Every structure is written in structure tokens, then in C-alpha cells.
Amino acid sequence: MSDKSHDPNQMTGAAMIVRALIDHGVQHIFGYPGGAVLPIYDEIFQQSEVQHILVRHEQGAGHAAEGYARSTGKPGVVLVTSGPGATNMVTPLADALMDSIPLVCITGQVPTHLIGNDAFQECDTVGITRPCTKHNWLVRDVNDLAKVLHEAFYVATSGRPGPVVVDVPKDVQFATGTYHPPRKSDVHVSYTPRLKGDAQQIRKAVALLASAKRPVIYSGGGVINSGREASRLLRELVEVTGIPITSTLMGLGAYPASGKNWLGMLGMHGTYESNMAMHGCDVMLCVGARFDDRITGRIDAFSPGSKKIHVDIDASSINKNIRVDVPIIGDAGSVLGDLLQVFKAEAKKPDIKAWWQEIAKWRARNSLYYKKSNDIIMPQYAIERLFEATRGRDVYITTEVGQHQMWAAQFYGFEEPHRWMTSGGLGTMGYGLPAAVGVQVAHPDSLVIDVGGDASVQMTIQELSTAVQYELPIKVFILNNQYMGMVRQWQQLLHGNRLSHSYTEALPDFVKLAEAYGCVGIQAIKPSDLDGAIHEMISVKRPVLFDCRVASLENCFPMIPSGKAHNEMLLPEQANDEATASAFAAGKALV
């Protein structure tokens, strides 16, 4: 015992946790203390290398860590207590799993001898989080803790990234054991993701692309996750091949919105030209996206005449919804690099002038058209003005979920990857505000804006208090239409305009609410006030809650009605009551 006391690697479990964070280069963690994590909080108190950000609700910690991870490419780290602390983390974990965000979540647990006894603040954390994590661990022996923590960082960040949970009982935090720094062997023995794409498949893909008459590239969040180099390679591939490119919600920014080959986002609320290009193409290159149901529309009518190449790091994403012709399993960046190299060496730019002419006709339909107003702020106009006012700045955008999210995706031009944080797969209302907190922690001098809705933002509004405490000057730009806009839109289109519980009778006064939290409250009601108010919001160096009163019954178009294919989009100019009714009536038979 006495000789061991001089060994610097002998320490308590709680100390190991903080040491492991430091060894993995973690600078910030998000968390909330409680009985089962007090030893860890005691260690945090006694050091200064890891800064802890105290949130107001564990869900806020999770989304903040997600925003942090997405905007930096590093894993987000969360520390919460047992029982309710862990269950409050379930939503962010599920969100991160859907959107492939690397999170390491450390949860406290009741002492090992009480596990299974329904102890105070006990829950089966590994059981509850098993289906919403990439992997999780319950550590019963302090001597396993170092290895598990290092494995946790490895699993969260390698292959297809995702959230992991390490559940540490309180007695393990108190116990003394041997720590070891991260080493090469701290990988999970049975987990070896494949990064390099098959060379033969890549040749096949290049041959298809080179001989295509109507090709399209459809990229997704996998390109962003792969790192900045993947986005650079994607841009170069588009440049070298001259192929038009569209992207999913998650992939915005990998290719710049100002790029000449950009078609806009695709899918349910994507542009007409991108969906028509997907429908009519003869070769489709899908990189880091997963053909999910918001993208494909009706599956049996999805891009019927195309050869499909699918690049994904996760073999289970391939042939899940759509049969593809050339599957390539590998990291987006690595495969894009190989594709580019082979294309440059062996192929020439395909001649697709006629295809571009066809696309130009679709583009001319101006599918993002909306009717401007001098009296009321149209939500699309608000996003356009926000974009104009922030264009060229060092800006990060997060969103909540709903109509405002789609309008932000449609009307805000993203030029760079890692600048757009939104809850895509899970569709978590309340994501954007805490995510903005996380982004601002990582980028203290940047402009961080959460485009919110009046309903979504109230789900995690308490995190304004976190922003005030840490002097994080986030801007919460609320498109306030007093409805759960997307719910109301679906009720109008699909449920006979019976607006069941989608109207908020008693909204708070957001300006006063801002002041109560110690933020700045700004309101804009008329279009003529908007620019000035936005500039004020940007110039204030404090957190701002911006109440932008917008047209309350505006719908989000264009739109692929349910049960329809890409070429049956409903465009805004056609979306009069009659056309809308018949488009959706036809869908009824199918659904």
C-alpha cells in the first residue's frame, strides 16, 4: 500500500474520469450535479484544465454538447447524475444517434451494492440508453474504468460517430485503482470500422459518372462528419466532373450555396430543381446520406431510371430503403479522395449540357417563391434578411424543429461545413437554444444564432440562464407565428383544417422574458422594422431573445405530398386551396 501511494497512476475513480478527459483533450464539459456524481464534481472543483458549463436541465447539457461537437468536429462531453439525470439525457442521446454526433456521456449510478434495489435516484441507465446509444458501459470495478473511458472516446468518434454512455456507480468513483493514459490497445476488440472503399467498386463508380448523361450528386451529413477535408474533396469532385449537386438537411454547407452547381436542398421541402434532378437522373452518386423517408418520397417511384452509387461508412445504411447498384462502404472523405484520383486519371468530364438546360427550366419555376408583404413580416423574408445581415460574418446557425427550420434551410445560404446545427433525424423541438450555447462555448467570438419557433424554443428556454451565466452572447431569433406551424400546416393539409391543439393561447411576452433572464429582448412587428432590429441584435454583445412576429398562417412550400414521388411536388404558386386538397386527397388512397 505504502509504495503504491507514490505511484501517480493510483487515484480514485472520480479522479480518473477527470484525468481521462484531460488526456483526451477535452476543454469543456456540460453537466448538472447530483448525489451520484458528487465525487466527480469535487475533482472538477480542484482543477482548472477542464471547464464545466452548468446547464439548467440535463437535456440542455446534451444538446449543448451536440452543438459543441458539430461545430468543432470534436466529441461533446456530458456529465449527469443517476436516475432523472440520466433519463433527462435520453432525448439528446437519441438525437445524437440519429444524426451521428459523437457524444461521451458520463452518468453517476447508485453504489454497486444498491443496484437493483430501487435505491434513491436509481434507474437502469444502461438498459434505458442501450437502444439510443452506439454503445454503453456500466463500470463495476475501478480498475476497468480507465480502459472503458478510453474505449468510450474511441467508439464515439470512430467509424460512424455516435453517442456513448459510461455509467459509474458512486463507490467506483470513491475507490482507488490504477489509471493508464490512452494507448493504442484501448480500442474495443470487436469494433473495427472500415474506412477505405473497395477499389474495384470505385472504378465502377467512376465509369458510371463519366458516361452519365444526367448525373446528380446527393450528399449528406456523412460528408460533414468525415471532416473538413471531405467537404473540400466533394467540392473538387463537383468542379472536376461538372455534375450538379444537392444535399440533405444534414449536409448543408459541405458544398457552398453560392456554388454554381448547387441545386438547393432536396426532399420533402427541398427545391423543385433538386427533386426533379433526383427523379430524372441516370446516375446518382449518394455520399454520406441514407435515403430516409423525408428524402425519397414514395419509394417505388423514387428515381426510377437511375444507376445508384452509395458511399456510406455504415453498411446497414446501404440497401435499407433503396436498392443501389454500386455500394461503397467507407469513410466519405477517403472514398471521395479515391474517386477523385481515379476520375482524374481515367475519365473526362461528362458532356451534360442538355441536362443543365433541363435543370435551368426547373430552376426557372422558382420553387421557393413566396408572396411578399408590406404589412406583415413573412417568415421567409425574415430569414432572407437575417442571411443578408450576417452574410460574410463568422456565423453559426442552429435551429429548433418545424417550419422555421425548413425556412432556415431553404433561405439561409451555407457556405461552409460545421456552420449549421439542426436536429434532422429525431426532429427534437428544443434542440436549437442549448445547441447554440454549446456552439458559443466552442467559438466565443463568433456570431451564433438559433433560428427558433415560438413553440420549440419554450421547450428548453431555461438555458437562457446558462447563456447569461457564462456570458455567451447567443441570439435566439424566434419566428413567432403563435402556432406550432408545421403541425398546423399538416392539420390544414391532411386533417380538414381542424387545428387541434396547435395554437398557443398564452404565449409569454418574449421581450419581458428575455429581461427576466438578464438577456436583451427585441421585437419586430413590421417589415420596415426588421433590418434595424436585426442589426441591433447582432451588435449587442449579450444574449438576445428576438421576437420576430411573422405571418401566422403561412405554409412551408414547395412540398412533396405524402404518397407522392419527387416529380409530383406541390409548388407554392400551385398551392391554392383546391390544388392542395386534390394533391392530398390522392395521397389518401395510398397511405
Added chain:
Amino acid sequence: MNQPANQPASAYFIEDRHDPSETHTLSVLVQNEPGVLARVIGLFSGRGYNIESLTVSETESQKHVSRITIVTTGTPMVIEQIKHQLDRMVPVYRVVDMTLTGRAIERELAMVKVRGVGEHRVETLRLADAFRARVIDATVESFVFEITGNTSKINQFIDLMRPLGLVEVSRTGVAAIARGPEGM
């Protein structure tokens, strides 16, 4: 199925799929760590896949490796999904579709309790002999048989025992291994 007469429109695209179902036997090598079986079963229940039979035991104790044999049914696309979903789980080393290899031997063990007297007992023993079922327990009014074979042989034996006084059955589920010198 879930199709009311006057189906309202939905935010999801719901399509019927009519591909024929196939039955496949999968062998899965896993790291024998706590919760690994819950993970595998949770995958099946969470994603709505079928489990017809599931057998699991540690097979290499030194390396903490367990072998799980799963018999499942689904369309070819679903079977492919199941394999990929299993394969991407962190504690899973390998997934082999024994049905696709076409070289697999499948065996199941069942213990079958039959109660009867007189002529029935004689008939029961005669059939058991034909199926190479062993008597592992006997009383003056009952037998317990142990029978090994593929699933259909065991089903057949149980069906024959039913009119002769079948009381209960305990089955292990399917274990499978490939023919030839190579391991998985």
C-alpha cells in the same frame, strides 16, 4: 393489417411490401460482455424483426467469445438489414448467414415428456426408437425422451407423441455449424 377502412392521410409514406419471406439461420460471434444478449434481442424487438429461435452460450471462455445462433424470417432486404445491423454492433465480431453458405448443419435438442399406460407405452417406445430418441427418465406411467435433430425432425416427433399422451416439451433452439475444415 393496420388499415382502417377510411384511412386518413399521414405524414409518413406507408407502403405495403409483398416480397416473400425467407427463413435464415445466422451465426453471430460476440464479445461476451454484460448486456450483449440484451443488445442483440433489443435490436430485433426495436426494429421489428422476428426471432424464431435463439441459442447462446460462451464457446471460447479464454477470449470471452460467445456464439449466438438466430433463426429469423423476413424478406431478402430485411434479412440483409438484420445482418448489417448485427454486424455494426460494437461487441459483435462476425455475422455469418449459415443458410446462404448452404453448408450448414443445424441441430436442436428437445426433451419430451409423454404420459400413458398399456398399449400407448409400447407404441411410444417403438416410435422413439425409430427417431433415435433416448429415454432419460421413466416412471410406470411416463417417459422423458431426449431427441436431437433438425427442427423438422423434432416437430415431427412431437406431433407423433401428441395423441400418445404428450405432457410437455423443452427445446434448446437451433445450433448451427458449417461443414468442412474451416471455422467461421
